[in-house]
Amino acid sequence: MKRRLQALSVLLLLGLVKLPVEQTATATLREARLLTAMPDFGLRDQLGQMSFAAALGGLRSLVASFTYLRAYNAWENVNWAMVDSLFQITTRLQPRYEHYWDEAAWHMAYNAASYYLNDETLNPAVRGKLFHEHIRRGHDILQEGLRVLPEDPRLWNSLAELYERRTYEPARAAECYLKVAEFTGNARFLRFAGYQFAQSADRAFWQRGYDLLRAAYDKNQRPPTLINTLKDLEKKLEVPAERRIPESYVPVPSGAAVPG
Amino acid sequence: MTSYRAFSPARIWTLATATVTQLLRMKILIFLLAFCALVVAAGFAFPVLNPEQQLKLLKDVSFGALQVFSLVIAIVATALLLPRDLEDRTLYTILSKPVPRHEYLLGKLLGVLLLIGAGLLLMDLAFSAVLWLREKLLLAQIIQALEAKTPEAVAQLQEIVGKQGLNWGLHLGVLAVFWKAAVVAALALMISCFASSTLFTVVVTFCVVIIGHGQGLIREYFLQGGTLAEPVKKLLSALLAIVTPDLGVFDVVDNVINGEAVGLGAALAMSGTALLYLTGYAVVSHLLFVEKEL
Amino acid sequence: MSTAPEPTPAVAVENLSKVFKAGLGKRAFVAVRDLSLTVREGEVYGLIGPNGCGKSTTMKTVLGLLAPTRGRTAIFGRSSTEVASRQAVGFLPENPYFYKHLNGLETLLFYGRLCGLAGAELRDRAREMLSLTGLEDAADRRVAGYSKGMLQRLGLAQALLHRPRLVVLDEPTAGVDPAGSRKIRDLILGFREQGLTVLVTSHLLEQMQEVCDRVGIMAHGRMMREGRVDELIAVENQTELVLRDASPELLAGIRELVERDGRAALVRSGQPRTTLESLFLEATEEKP
Numbered sequence A: 001m002k003r004r005l006q007a008l009s010v011l012l013l014l015g016l017v018k019l020p021v022e023q024t025a026t027a028t029l030r031e032a033r034l035l036t037a038m039p040d041f042g043l044r045d046q047l048g049q050m051s052f053a054a055a056l057g058g059l060r061s062l063v064a065s066f067t068y069l070r071a072y073n074a075w076e077n078v079n080w081a082m083v084d085s086l087f088q089i090t091t092r093l094q095p096r097y098e099h100y101w102d103e104a105a106w107h108m109a110y111n112a113a114s115y116y117l118n119d120e121t122l123n124p125a126v127r128g129k130l131f132h133e134h135i136r137r138g139h140d141i142l143q144e145g146l147r148v149l150p151e152d153p154r155l156w157n158s159l160a161e162l163y164e165r166r167t168y169e170p171a172r173a174a175e176c177y178l179k180v181a182e183f184t185g186n187a188r189f190l191r192f193a194g195y196q197f198a199q200s201a202d203r204a205f206w207q208r209g210y211d212l213l214r215a216a217y218d219k220n221q222r223p224p225t226l227i228n229t230l231k232d233l234e235k236k237l238e239v240p241a242e243r244r245i246p247e248s249y250v251p252v253p254s255g256a257a258v259p260g
Numbered sequence B: 001m002t003s004y005r006a007f008s009p010a011r012i013w014t015l016a017t018a019t020v021t022q023l024l025r026m027k028i029l030i031f032l033l034a035f036c037a038l039v040v041a042a043g044f045a046f047p048v049l050n051p052e053q054q055l056k057l058l059k060d061v062s063f064g065a066l067q068v069f070s071l072v073i074a075i076v077a078t079a080l081l082l083p084r085d086l087e088d089r090t091l092y093t094i095l096s097k098p099v100p101r102h103e104y105l106l107g108k109l110l111g112v113l114l115l116i117g118a119g120l121l122l123m124d125l126a127f128s129a130v131l132w133l134r135e136k137l138l139l140a141q142i143i144q145a146l147e148a149k150t151p152e153a154v155a156q157l158q159e160i161v162g163k164q165g166l167n168w169g170l171h172l173g174v175l176a177v178f179w180k181a182a183v184v185a186a187l188a189l190m191i192s193c194f195a196s197s198t199l200f201t202v203v204v205t206f207c208v209v210i211i212g213h214g215q216g217l218i219r220e221y222f223l224q225g226g227t228l229a230e231p232v233k234k235l236l237s238a239l240l241a242i243v244t245p246d247l248g249v250f251d252v253v254d255n256v257i258n259g260e261a262v263g264l265g266a267a268l269a270m271s272g273t274a275l276l277y278l279t280g281y282a283v284v285s286h287l288l289f290v291e292k293e294l
Numbered sequence C: 001m002s003t004a005p006e007p008t009p010a011v012a013v014e015n016l017s018k019v020f021k022a023g024l025g026k027r028a029f030v031a032v033r034d035l036s037l038t039v040r041e042g043e044v045y046g047l048i049g050p051n052g053c054g055k056s057t058t059m060k061t062v063l064g065l066l067a068p069t070r071g072r073t074a075i076f077g078r079s080s081t082e083v084a085s086r087q088a089v090g091f092l093p094e095n096p097y098f099y100k101h102l103n104g105l106e107t108l109l110f111y112g113r114l115c116g117l118a119g120a121e122l123r124d125r126a127r128e129m130l131s132l133t134g135l136e137d138a139a140d141r142r143v144a145g146y147s148k149g150m151l152q153r154l155g156l157a158q159a160l161l162h163r164p165r166l167v168v169l170d171e172p173t174a175g176v177d178p179a180g181s182r183k184i185r186d187l188i189l190g191f192r193e194q195g196l197t198v199l200v201t202s203h204l205l206e207q208m209q210e211v212c213d214r215v216g217i218m219a220h221g222r223m224m225r226e227g228r229v230d231e232l233i234a235v236e237n238q239t240e241l242v243l244r245d246a247s248p249e250l251l252a253g254i255r256e257l258v259e260r261d262g263r264a265a266l267v268r269s270g271q272p273r274t275t276l277e278s279l280f281l282e283a284t285e286e287k288p
């Protein structure tokens, strides 16, 4: 009996000692991005889903793979609601895997949206509504993903493309391309941002686009689109003639070529 | 007659290797073969998926099997050890030799850990080989399909595929799986020191393992949920957080599969936590076992 | 019997009581009550008594497998609670059983390593024990296929492996066929010649009679009788006349008749002696 009491007290003591150790270890591993703090996705999924995901332990990734395969199946059967809900589970299970967010959004904003737009059996008003709703859904998925992975260039790029090609919001697309450039360090995306700013309706954005493209030009990045856009912006912004780029095509000095 | 020593690593080793043989002769190797078949199947199934997903699925299935293997052995094998020795009265002959009881316990625990460790190592090797092969094949396929010829383009593809391919982080992921299994084994041994049956040990350990995976949530609720409005809930969560281990600490696998590197700090954090649990449970086991009536 | 101060006894049990606590609601069970016994170095001591009288419990307490509720036990002066007390002891438990997955030789090697033996010395010793117990032919067979008698002999081999000074044998002949039982008794007689101390239990009396120097008879957890076997039992080529209210004249007449017979001789007269068997039945039927 005495030994049992000793055992119990050691167990409780261990319990108290381990709490700060567990906190520290969890913090360290979260910082190393090896553990994921359960992201707060809003009131819908609270403790229930969180503890479900926790209980799966290290099998989350495997289960996510299975739900992903099922989503793939649902896509083949053109069951968009199913695709959406299965991807929702998949992304909850493994929120740090960018590919799931990206593909989920792509299915909604492109595949599902276009499917409804082209569905002859629906009346045009419904088709338009469903088209926009699914683009919106894709947009929301990317936003959610970016809350978990705020520095993920792939998701920023997808969001930029969605603004550019689906909702036609060039200024927003430009901001997203700037993020991509920031997180990849690839100058090409600065130019993409510049093109999008150039297409917006606001003079202030034109100026930002001009600055970006001019800077690229000065670094000898001179593909034809850049030159054309830059000339266009010079006109719109009424840049004084002496500061404009030369009218004729300027060959790029050899050795400084950057494709794109 | 040789002179008696109070602590003898040789005796512990003898007990540990006997435990390993005991478990091995329970045909545990079959499981390893099944694992290899599964890995190969997962490596080449679902060719419709994109290459990144194919590699991920291969890793998911392999790590899933690794974890199931290690946890099942940790719970079931450990739960069997003490009751079986007691039932067969082999415990009488062992403990009537000059073998301190804590050495007996350490030997048993070490035996289970050796078996899990060796099993995981073999599975890691098999899985690494398949993953490496699959990665190379997929890369060749993509390069051919995209007709990538410039060294830069090839390097870029290599980087994309490589992120899902074989890397050191994966082996450290296996280490995390091992630590979790080790903690669970120590827990099962501790429970079997006072349990009345194997089934009881298995069921209780299994419950603690389930709760242990959510211990992080419970602990954070208790440490941070500042309101004193629900004292009962608070007390309950405190109690659960104290008596169960945080097994979630070792659940780095899904991020490791995703290509995150395991740094030295992370490896130390996991190992340190695991060793704390192991020591604690070993001490409690000893206290429960040292005067146990056989 | 000498009256010189006793050297450290091989086994000392002093006022041992062992109570098994039962589950909730059930009465605790007293398996051994206030038992004392001493086994001197070099003697063969038999603890006999019916099943369930507490023999095994006493042995397990001596070996530190059970903790005494009251009293103490010691081996060569060392308390049974010390692990070191077990280094000079070999124990054959009741119905021994070994790891099924090992063969005979592997089993002995395993126990030998636990006793600190190693290498060639251990192998030689293990082989020696196998031949001593007649198990050489079964050395490579898995223990799972051993018969009861073989397990018993393997248990003996295991107990003797590390050259203990004391062997504790719990029911070594139980469930073994007569030939096997004979062999085990011969081994015990061999131990006595080698100067080993033996503490052996049995519920079979005539078997103990020929190997034990001293016996203790237990019943209901108590020691009922204890003493040298030849003091406790009568010799078989003697006939006893047990008379009630015999007058001195009658006794004198009987003596006269015996003398006249020429062949028979009166060895002694006095209080009657009993056989171990009747002593046993008598002792164990006494209510505690």
Ligand SMILES: Nc1ncnc2c1ncn2[C@@H]1O[C@H](COP(=O)(O)OP(=O)(O)O)[C@@H](O)[C@H]1O
Pocket: B293, B294, C020, C029, C030, C031, C049, C050, C051, C052, C053, C054, C055, C056, C057, C058
């Ligand atoms: N662990 C135990 N728990 C409860 N009762 C026990 C235990 N071990 C033995 N007993 C009881 O103690 C009594 C003595 O048992 P034992 O010493 O094995 O007798 P034996 O003289 O036949 O060897 C028996 O009635 C047995 O039922």
Ligand SMILES: [Mg+2]
Pocket: C052, C055, C056, C057, C094, C170, C171
């Ligand atoms: Mg008995």
